[in-house]
Amino acid sequence: MDFELSEDQQAFAETAREFAAHELAPHAAQWDREQTFPRAAIAKAGDLGFCGLYAPEHIGGLALPRLDATLVFEQMAAVDPSTTAFITIHNMATWMLGSWGTSAVCERWGADLTSGRKLASYCLTEPGAGSDAGNLKTRAELQGGEYVINGGKAFISGAGSTDVLVLMARTGGGGAAGVSAFAVPADAPGISYGKKEHKMGWNSQPTRTIAFDNVRIPADHLLGAEGEGFRIAMKGLDGGRINIATCSVGAAQGALDAARRYLHERQQFGKPLASFQALQFKLADMATELVAARQMVRLAASKLDAGHRDASTYCAMAKRFATDAGFNVCNDALQLHGGYGYLGEFPLERLVRDTRVHQILEGTNEIMRLIVARKLLESDVDIR
Ligand SMILES: Cc1cc2nc3c(=O)[nH]c(=O)nc-3n(C[C@H](O)[C@H](O)[C@H](O)COP(=O)(O)OP(=O)(O)OC[C@H]3O[C@@H](n4cnc5c(N)ncnc54)[C@H](O)[C@@H]3O)c2cc1C
Numbered sequence: 581m582d583f584e585l586s587e588d589q590q591a592f593a594e595t596a597r598e599f600a601a602h603e604l605a606p607h608a609a610q611w612d613r614e615q616t617f618p619r620a621a622i623a624k625a626g627d628l629g630f631c632g633l634y635a636p637e638h639i640g641g642l643a644l645p646r647l648d649a650t651l652v653f654e655q656m657a658a659v660d661p662s663t664t665a666f667i668t669i670h671n672m673a674t675w676m677l678g679s680w681g682t683s684a685v686c687e688r689w690g691a692d693l694t695s696g697r698k699l700a701s702y703c704l705t706e707p708g709a710g711s712d713a714g715n716l717k718t719r720a721e722l723q724g725g726e727y728v729i730n731g732g733k734a735f736i737s738g739a740g741s742t743d744v745l746v747l748m749a750r751t752g753g754g755g756a757a758g759v760s761a762f763a764v765p766a767d768a769p770g771i772s773y774g775k776k777e778h779k780m781g782w783n784s785q786p787t788r789t790i791a792f793d794n795v796r797i798p799a800d801h802l803l804g805a806e807g808e809g810f811r812i813a814m815k816g817l818d819g820g821r822i823n824i825a826t827c828s829v830g831a832a833q834g835a836l837d838a839a840r841r842y843l844h845e846r847q848q849f850g851k852p853l854a855s856f857q858a859l860q861f862k863l864a865d866m867a868t869e870l871v872a873a874r875q876m877v878r879l880a881a882s883k884l885d886a887g888h889r890d891a892s893t894y895c896a897m898a899k900r901f902a903t904d905a906g907f908n909v910c911n912d913a914l915q916l917h918g919g920y921g922y923l924g925e926f927p928l929e930r931l932v933r934d935t936r937v938h939q940i941l942e943g944t945n946e947i948m949r950l951i952v953a954r955k956l957l958e959s960d961v962d963i964r
Pocket of ligand 1: 669701702703704705709710711712734735736737738779782787937940941942943944945946947950
């Protein structure tokens with residue numbers, strides 16, 4: 581068992597750190613404040629391969645292991661969790677399209693998505709189907725060589741600014757078995773977008789509802805086979821959960837670094853804050869939680885890479901643990917900054933706002949516990 585990163589892995593992380601320092605860090609606060617979706621910066625990430633990190637090579641992806649992808653996402657999230665999280669969602673949707681898309685779909689969008697010239701959204705949640713996503717109502721009916729889609733999605737990241745929608749819709753009966761997945765052009769006639777949601781964080785990416793009114797797409801835009809859509813959506817989310825967990829780890833590292841600096845800089849009672857043992861202990865606990873979270877995420881990623889039979893359970897555990905720990909570390913770092921942590925001139929309040937949603941999306945942390953508990957109680961789960 582080797583916990584050290586290889587030279588290649590260190591190089592990936594270093595490239596991402598440089599990119600983050602030059603292309604994200606100087607602008608992240610402004611994008612947050614002005615709610616700007618930084619398409620140009622995302623395209624630059626695409627130039628480095630970051631928009632198709634684990635997408636298959638036949639669509640231009642780097643086909644990297646998930647573990648290596650986390651190294652890249654972590655560096656970017658340390659300065660801008662919001663933009664990085666969108667890039668992870670794009671990676672997830674692009675991987676799904678490349679893994680299950682027909683040659684027509686892959687040729688139409690593959691190279692543009694992996695290069696970041698075009699962007700993808702992942703469309704599962706509906707107004708009435710969040711945690712209970714298998715109960716979704718959007719329908720796709722096959723009519724004369726085309727699917728006709730009707731229904732609506734909610735909370736879709738990037739919606740209105742992306743080019744392809746990886747859409748889960750019902751082609752069969754009730755439950756998860758009746759769901760299929762599709763690649764849908766985001767500007768197809770009959771698609772309309774809601775207003776940009778006003779959010780607590782993740783302000784550098786738009787979130788909108790989407791309505792589908794008799795939207796027609798070619799039959800070969802089906803991903804996989806009819807009825808496979810929910811399984812495909814969950815396969816996407818295994819990696820997505822590692823990615824979101826990684827964004828929390830990265831943000832926590834950024835917050836911890838800021839707190840370490842600040843404890844030396846700030847003086848109270850005639851001494852630097854760093855001299856107060858209560859704060860030293862707080863810092864030690866933050867670092868310990870962060871390292872535990874990172875190791876758990878990397879373990880889950882390596883289980884997914886190895887095709888371990890309980891990889892989904894590891895991903896759920898890692899997502900729950902790392903997003904809780906990451907938020908807590910960011911919040912503690914804010915506390916260590918006192919009143920200044922609450923002001924926009926320091927990054928702490930943004931990191932807190934941005935990491936809060938990680939406990940909610942790609943399956944809430946209650947649903948993560950449900951997945952883990954079900955496995956523990958209903959099968960001989962292998963977590964040794
Ligand atoms: C900013 C943002 C971006 C998002 N981006 C996307 C996206 O790109 N694509 C997409 O498809 N979705 C997206 N989502 C949706 C997100 O995945 C859902 O919000 C999430 O799955 C929860 O669904 P819900 O909001 O309907 O909450 P609900 O399912 O209504 O849950 C409400 C509460 O009840 C709890 N709960 C529900 N069922 C159970 C249960 N059985 N046991 C215990 N507790 C339970 C939940 O944990 C939660 O605390 C996004 C959400 C946000 C906020």
